[in-house]
Structure formats: structure tokens, C-alpha cells
Amino acid sequence: MSTNVIAHAALAESLRALYAPIAEDLAQSEQILREEMRSDYAYVDELVRYGVMLGGKRLRPALLLLAARATGEVNRSHYVLSAVVEMIHTATLVHDDVLDEAATRRRLATVNSRWDNEASVLLGDFLFTHAFYLASTLETTYACRTIGRSTNIVCEGELRQKGSRGDFSLSEREYFEIIDAKTAELCACACRLGAHYAGGGESTVEAMARYGRNLGVAFQIADDLLDVVGHEGTVGKSLGTDLEKQKPTLPVIHILQRATTAEKAQVLEILEGDAADKRDLLAPWLDRFDAVSYSRKQARKFAAAAQEDLTLLPPSPAVETLRRLTDFVVHRSL
């Protein structure tokens, strides 16, 4: 067994342990995903079923269910909505893989590499629209409104990120705004729905939403860091795509902020060039400006802010898992 497979098994094991307080809830959520993600037409059915496997960590359904358990009782709405947020997340992943021209994700061939870009575009649309339909089967428009608004913010964030490709004058503030929209928003949405449908009052719902948002930002900083310094075999997806696509991420922004004019010119030559080994060329610059530890520190700051909001909730196994998740997203190596 290769060390990569062991690392992956260890991740799965540690997530299983973390998710213990909601193991049965997650099983219900998976059941709904399996029931809903199918089609009477063989071609569509194969594609849609494959899509469901790509989500992997089930972080957003877990956040929704944990927020529910941390707040009150879990009910049928939570199971439906946890499947909904996973479908939306998967839709954005599938479309991201088109944009990034990525070949692997969670050790699986991406839809665009196994089928093609067209299949990815349509599968993403199928997932988006099915998620919205499923959300509308609940009694009130609360879920539709919350999910519709958040998902639209996610798309706007993705578009801003695309607009900022190759713009290495992007400020740290703008970077944080973008990851807040494209990643943290859906985590906040998941936590908000979990707390709301468990009967949480406004202050609890807002605290859970803030927790999700801060966790999401911490997660994305760590994810962006992996793209620059992670090992592809361990992480299980194509890396270096941010550099290749000239997306300014935190370590790079940090270097450029601190570099002298002359140094900046050298770094920009790497970033704007088309070398195949940008990660290697960038490595000494990351070291020189402590860019990795700076980025990790920022991720920890957001993780700490997320933990802060958990103190407003009565202690429970679910709250303890939410606390541990803040460490997990910062320290995961894959």
C-alpha cells in the first residue's frame, strides 16, 4: 500500500471519527443523495451518479447537520437540505474543473477528463437545478431564499476571481472578499440552515452562520496553500492550477507586498511566465518571505474566530466536533 493511500485512509478515518455525533444523520443524507441523483436515461444516469462521488469530504452536509445538533433536534428538513448543499457544492466543483482544466479530483478522473467539458457544464446545471427543486419541496421559502442568495454570491465570487486572473496587484483585502464569497458563503449558508431548521433563535443562527463563514475562509486559505506547496499524490487532486491560471492567492500576495521593487519584478516574471515548474521556482521566494507560515497564521486566525462563536452554544458532542473541524481544516495535508 503506498503512503498516499495510507494518508487518504487516515483522512477518511479521522473524518469518520470527527463525524461520529452525526454518523446516522449523514447516512440519511447520503440516502437522499443516492435517491435523487439518478435518471431514467442510461447516459444521464451514469454521469449523475459519478458526479455524486466527486464531493468527497461531505463537509457542507456535515456542517449543516452539526449546526442542527448543536442547536436543537435534527429533522427531515435537515436531511433534505444537507443533500441540497452537497449537490450545490458538487455543481460548483464540476464547473470549477472545467475552468481549471483539472484532470483529477479526490483520486477520481474529473468529469471533463472522463467525459468532456460539455458533460461537465450540463452535469453542473443538472445538480444546481435539482438542488433548487429539492429545496423548494420544504414548506416555506426560507431555504430557497437562503440557498438562492448564497449560491448567487458564490457565483459572483467565482466571477470576481476570474476577473482578477493575472492581476497581481490584488490586495489581501480583495483576496479575502473573494474567498469569503466563493467558499465561505456556502459554509455559512449550511450552518445557518442547520440552526434555523433546528429552531434556533436569531442570535444562535447568526453565530452559527459566522462560525461557518470563518471556517470557510480558513479552509480556503489552507486549500490555496496546498495548491502551492502540497504534494499531488497526498492531496489527491491536480495542484499548481492556481499558479498556472495566474490566480493571485495569499502566499503570493504576501510575497509581492513585502518584496522590494527589484524582487517583485523577479517574482512577477515567474508568476506571469509559462514555466511548467512554477511551484519549484516560487519555493525559495515563499521561504524568503515566510509566506507559508504567514498564510497558515491567517488561516489560524479565522479558525480561532470560528471557535469564538462556538462558546455561545451549550457544550455537546456536536459543538466539540465543530471545534475540532476548525483545527482539521487548517492542518489537513490533503
Place this chain on the structure above:
Amino acid sequence: MSTNVIAHAALAESLRALYAPIAEDLAQSEQILREEMRSDYAYVDELVRYGVMLGGKRLRPALLLLAARATGEVNRSHYVLSAVVEMIHTATLVHDDVLDEAATRRRLATVNSRWDNEASVLLGDFLFTHAFYLASTLETTYACRTIGRSTNIVCEGELRQKGSRGDFSLSEREYFEIIDAKTAELCACACRLGAHYAGGGESTVEAMARYGRNLGVAFQIADDLLDVVGHEGTVGKSLGTDLEKQKPTLPVIHILQRATTAEKAQVLEILEGDAADKRDLLAPWLDRFDAVSYSRKQARKFAAAAQEDLTLLPPSPAVETLRRLTDFVVHRSL
């Protein structure tokens, strides 16, 4: 002024005349589109505003508003929902243009040719999600459920169509099923919403939905016919893409059904080959099997079925426009 521009102006003029009973309603709908389709971020804003222009005919908002006027009173919900169906339609167009690698649409450069495929994918997602958000601002989940279900059926239809690329054994029945899902479903949805929110009873709502469905099928048959025999300058969008992408459409299916084994082999050689002038090569075969007039006859059959359902409604200017629209979609040359 070129004849194309005149033809286009004539279309605009004839649509303006047709839409007269809902001219003010459509203006309200446009106002909502303009208000909603914007962003605080310049790059996103430019893209989103451009997207709104691509829809062109505003057929789906018109159907919704006409169904409303034919049934009862028009209210604020109708304006919102007419903008919603146009956003969804535009989202599918923008994504279609990626799939078809089309360069022009309604005389405008497509998003993927003016920007790129990434921009198209994200703009389509932005439009989908904004449409769902807007639908969720109404009081009940009826609109969300109706739109969510219909849009998901549209996506499944698109996927089936993709799965049937190059499959020239596709039957006429399967072809009709596919266009029913990918095109007629959203027309039916628009009419259903219009009638429902105007207080129509179940039989009226169902009659309007059937009208929309039959009109949509007639429209798509005519549209597929244009791809094979229309003039690009007059129609204002890239043509021949169905043939290029090996999508089996009605005239082709009709030829293959009626041809002898030997003839079929010759036709398949054209269809499965990669000649640049497939339309020219196919022309004599269309003539030999009367494929164009056969397809037009089918379109007229669905148009007649659509008219049939209108007899259930009290006569009014809106009903008269709905009747004329059934002729318009079959006979339009652009």
C-alpha cells in the same frame, strides 16, 4: 441597409405588434431584468449586462404575461417571474453556446467568443442562481417548485441530447421527447406560472401549460429546421451547428426512416463525416424525401394542438396574440 438588417427590423416590428396587449407589462419585466442583472464589480457587471441582451425575442416572459392576461389580472409576481424565466432561458443559451462553440447569437458575439468558455460557464451559473433567488422572494414555494422542476427537466433533456450525439438511430419519438424536455418544458412552465398567479383554476392552468408545451415543440422543430436550411445572415446566429455536432434532428431522422439501406449509407456518410459543407451535401436528400415540408407539417400539427387549448379561454387580445404566436413560431425565418 442590408436585407438582413431589414429582415431583423421586420421581425422586431412584427413581435412588437404581437406583444401589443402586454407592451407595458413587458416594460416592467425589462425594468426588473435591468435592476437585477448588475454587480458592484466592473468585470462581473459588464458580463452580466451583456448576458441580458442575448435573450432577444423575450418569448418566455411574453408567454408568461400573455397567459396571465388571458386568465385574469397581471400583478407584481408576474413581473418578477417573467424576469426569472428570461434569466433561466438566457443561462441555458449561454451554456448552449459553449457546447455548440457558436460564435454569434442574435447578431451579437456569444459570450464564449467575446470572453471565453470560463466566462460563459460562470455567467450561466450566475443567471441560474439569481433566477432562483428572485423566484424565492415570492410568498409561497409554488414558483420555486415549478421553476426548479422544469429547469431540472430542461437539463436532463440537454443531457439526453448530448448522449444522443452521433446516434442516428434515434427515433422520432425520442427526438420529440428530447425537445419536449429541453425546450417545451420552460414554455409550459412560463404559461403555467402566468395562469396560476393570475388566479386561474386547475383546468385553465393545465390548458395554458399544454398550450406552452405544444408551442415550444413547434418552435423547436422550426428552429432545428433553420439550422439545416436557414440563412445565417437572416437568422442572426451560427447555423449548421446541429449537423456539425451530429445532433439528429427531425428532417435528418425523417430521411433516415424513409431511405433504403443503400441510400441510408450515403446519408450517414455525410452526417458522420467531417465535411465543412454538410448543409449543401444534405440539401438534395432533404428534397428527395420532402424532409423540410414533412418537418414543417409536424410543427404545424403541434401549433394546431396549441391553438386547440386556447378555445377553452374567453376571447381577449391576449388570447389572440397567443394564437398568432403559434403561427409566428412555425413560419418565422429568423
